[in-house]
Amino acid sequence: MDLFLTGLSGLAWTIVYAESIRIGFRYRTYAVPAAALGLNFAWEWIYAIHDLASGHSGLQGYINLVWALADVAVLYTFLRFGRRELPPFLNRTLFALWAVALVGAGFAVQFLFIGAFGLGPGTGAAQYSAFLQNLLMSGLFIAMFAARRGPRGQSLLIAVAKWLGTLAPTLLFGALGHSPFVLGIGLLCSVFDLAYIGLLLWARLRPGTFGPDARSTLPAR
Template identity: 45%
Template sequence: MDIYLILSGTSGICWTIVYIECIRLGFKQKTYAMPFWALALNIAWETIHSILGYRENGLSIQVIFNTIWFLFDVLILLTYFKFGYKHFTNFLPKKIFLVWSLIVLVFSYCIQYIFVHEYGLVKGASYSAFLQNLIMSVLFIEMFIQRRSDQGQNLTIAISKFIGTLAPSILFGIVGINEFGGPNFFLLVTGILIATFDLIYIALLLNNRQNKIS
């Protein structure tokens, strides 16, 4: 089997697990399980690249995953608006919470469009995906610290995110694709940074689990 399909498929399956688990935990624990800025950037990325990707390449494996992820992110977004305000009640009125959330969503669509406009479809998608993934890694750690618990978080999400990003990091940063003319140093380094923060997050969750047991 082609290495591109193996790595793309691995990434797609792992990220699908992340989204499903975020939905499950969100409704079960009445919270949201993905940091909101990361969620907003994700849903904007998936909207734009599902549509433009289909126009450019037809029904490719990436377009299929993008569309599935968009539908899952809609459900995660629902958990955010349904349960998320309780995490902001101490310092933010509900109307401001809703207005701010909508502003973040609009800004996220603008940011994703800028990447496509400046770098083209494939490069724009790759650069923005890796950067927002790095932001997500940092925000997961911040969410764990702010909540002072693993509410809405677990090792399934953390490990699946780690593997789901490691695969494209290898694909773009080491194997290389034609659109980049071979391995891309920027994506490789960004992938290493993401993996580092993901491993820190996994370690925090493992330590938290150990503390619960002891």
């Protein structure tokens, strides 16, 4: 069961990243909320390197490496197209500084968790940080829907895969691993993820609500 849930999570999140890359290039935008992207980028590179360097990574270490490499492409879509989602006064220099700050803050947060809980086997840093930033991402996807006034640059496949990719480790570490914290945060993620899925289904059923350009690209600037 552990291997199945680990593999399911790995596959589902890989689908999230692959679809985010596709959406990003097709619609010339970014499909993962910026703050969550910075945290994920840092988490996956830190734990991919640590797990593989330790020699005891197992399947999860290789999954982390796949995610980390995919995150490079997702981050590129944000750097390439992200400024056009923002107000005109945010020039290229300010946008670049903001992007550096997001990624830098992501690494700082991960190292703070490691400093508090440790990096070795059985410590909570990886799980606690992963589930808390996952909950943040769940809320930010809903905020993205609201900010973009509809489903532009978003995907039902991303939403469903994100939900399943979070539910699997919730069952693994929360239910089977007897962690009330992980179980509680994971269930909250499911609540937000299902709400986001509901929003995208509503948008699909009533596309006229959001106008003809709901999925169009923004003008370059």
